[in-house]
Amino acid sequence: MEKYLINPNEKIATINKDIYGHFSEHLGRCIYEGIYVGEDSKIPNVNGMRCDVVNALREMGIPVLRWPGGCFADEYHWKDGIGKKSERKKMINTHWGGVVEDNSFGTHEYFELCRQLGCDTYVNANVGSGSVKEMSEWVEYMTFDGVSPMAELRKKNGSEKPFNLKYLGVGNESWGCGGNMDPEYYGCLYKQYNTFCRDYDSSKHIKRIACGPNAGDYHWTKVVTDKVKRYADALSLHYYTLPTGKWDHKGSATVFDKNEYNSTICKAYYIDELIKNHLAMMQSVQPNGNLKLIVDEWGTWYDVEPGTNPGFLYQQSTMRDAIVAALTLNIFNKHADKIIMANIAQTVNVLQSVILTDGEKMVKTPTYYVFKMYKEHQNNTLIGSYITSENIESKNDRNKQFPQLIESASTDENGTIYSTITNTSSVKSAKIKCQIADTRVDSIYAEIISGDCHDKNDFVNQNKVKTVEFTDYKKLKDGFTAVIPACSVVKFVVNK
Numbered sequence: 001m002e003k004y005l006i007n008p009n010e011k012i013a014t015i016n017k018d019i020y021g022h023f024s025e026h027l028g029r030c031i032y033e034g035i036y037v038g039e040d041s042k043i044p045n046v047n048g049m050r051c052d053v054v055n056a057l058r059e060m061g062i063p064v065l066r067w068p069g070g071c072f073a074d075e076y077h078w079k080d081g082i083g084k085k086s087e088r089k090k091m092i093n094t095h096w097g098g099v100v101e102d103n104s105f106g107t108h109e110y111f112e113l114c115r116q117l118g119c120d121t122y123v124n125a126n127v128g129s130g131s132v133k134e135m136s137e138w139v140e141y142m143t144f145d146g147v148s149p150m151a152e153l154r155k156k157n158g159s160e161k162p163f164n165l166k167y168l169g170v171g172n173e174s175w176g177c178g179g180n181m182d183p184e185y186y187g188c189l190y191k192q193y194n195t196f197c198r199d200y201d202s203s204k205h206i207k208r209i210a211c212g213p214n215a216g217d218y219h220w221t222k223v224v225t226d227k228v229k230r231y232a233d234a235l236s237l238h239y240y241t242l243p244t245g246k247w248d249h250k251g252s253a254t255v256f257d258k259n260e261y262n263s264t265i266c267k268a269y270y271i272d273e274l275i276k277n278h279l280a281m282m283q284s285v286q287p288n289g290n291l292k293l294i295v296d297e298w299g300t301w302y303d304v305e306p307g308t309n310p311g312f313l314y315q316q317s318t319m320r321d322a323i324v325a326a327l328t329l330n331i332f333n334k335h336a337d338k339i340i341m342a343n344i345a346q347t348v349n350v351l352q353s354v355i356l357t358d359g360e361k362m363v364k365t366p367t368y369y370v371f372k373m374y375k376e377h378q379n380n381t382l383i384g385s386y387i388t389s390e391n392i393e394s395k396n397d398r399n400k401q402f403p404q405l406i407e408s409a410s411t412d413e414n415g416t417i418y419s420t421i422t423n424t425s426s427v428k429s430a431k432i433k434c435q436i437a438d439t440r441v442d443s444i445y446a447e448i449i450s451g452d453c454h455d456k457n458d459f460v461n462q463n464k465v466k467t468v469e470f471t472d473y474k475k476l477k478d479g480f481t482a483v484i485p486a487c488s489v490v491k492f493v494v495n496k
């Protein structure tokens, strides 16, 4: 029997709702088809945005959406995506499949999408192939409420009032697809670009995101933190989970054995070590600084589905992905004092998506149900939680270990406690005894997502994986006992 202690007296930090954020790039069928079908489409839409997808995302709880890339951001020229659609410039999306980008989804469409979703905004601007002037003018276009060339242009294009821009990314993966820069060079460029991106409304500071490291590149973190510490609000870490760890053969999304399953979970769990090490590095460079960490690209990355365009990064999603999402979100929660945002890649039809579409059909993936289940953590207070657990060895990772149980707990303003527990084992259930400090339990509600690790939702069987009520627990005076099934995610809602 594993011991689980929740301490509501230990209030650690507010879990920024943006930790549950998403990322949508002009890549494959994410924006076009997946989200935006155009006003003339037969698929029901409002101003071109698919109603089914918007409704599903609202129901799931999407707090913030990053756009337009990714690698695409550093070849995106925002002026090509404004004005009359028929006159917008067409370009080649060189990173993603070499397809023609007709720019019919641009700045106004993005803010309209966020309006429909009821979510905050995160625009990633172009450093790699843009200019200081271009970025500066985009910020003016989006946010200036007065008389200026860019504000006038925005008004002419139909938006009298400025848009609400919460986060601005200054370049993306500048160490790679964003320009192959050295950290010293990028750090200086960041300061230059950032200087000319004004906060036109001083009551609404636009949070600045500097390009952070790729996975375990601590040198990048060290140098860039030192350069930008007085000029940025956060540094962005990118980390993807590849089952094999190899880019030329990442592994299949649906066909995998137990070792590959364990290797996927082991590699996903590595994000905890990465976060701790990058935070420690940042801390050493800015001992009392305010620079936070965000993880604006994370998730599983497999070989594309057979027969699909390799440049479109379309992959299926199984219970294995639900476990990756659940354990990662528990880890992010536990770092809520230092992580202010995270964005899973990507919302629809690309990598670890929450939604897949095929024509007018739409499917919610197992990952969707995890985000929906965890929704109440958004803006709750993270509280102390400690669980004992067996470790599982990953044979493909030189027997590196990861815990079978990974949990987090939060409380809302009424004192209700929410605890989410991930059983990462594909075969073994776990008995737990939970004790909640200084608490008399009145009632408990619990729900679960579970199944074989290969289970998935597809266009034939749309509801194989879904959330159902969980009843295999016993309420105690000050907690509960439960059996957490193999390969499952369980949420306990405890009322005092």
Ligand code: AHR
Binding pocket: 025, 069, 070, 071, 072, 172, 173, 177, 297, 345, 346, 351
């Ligand atoms: O999410 C797909 C790509 O992965 C992004 O465009 C890029 O930033 C990262 O390498």
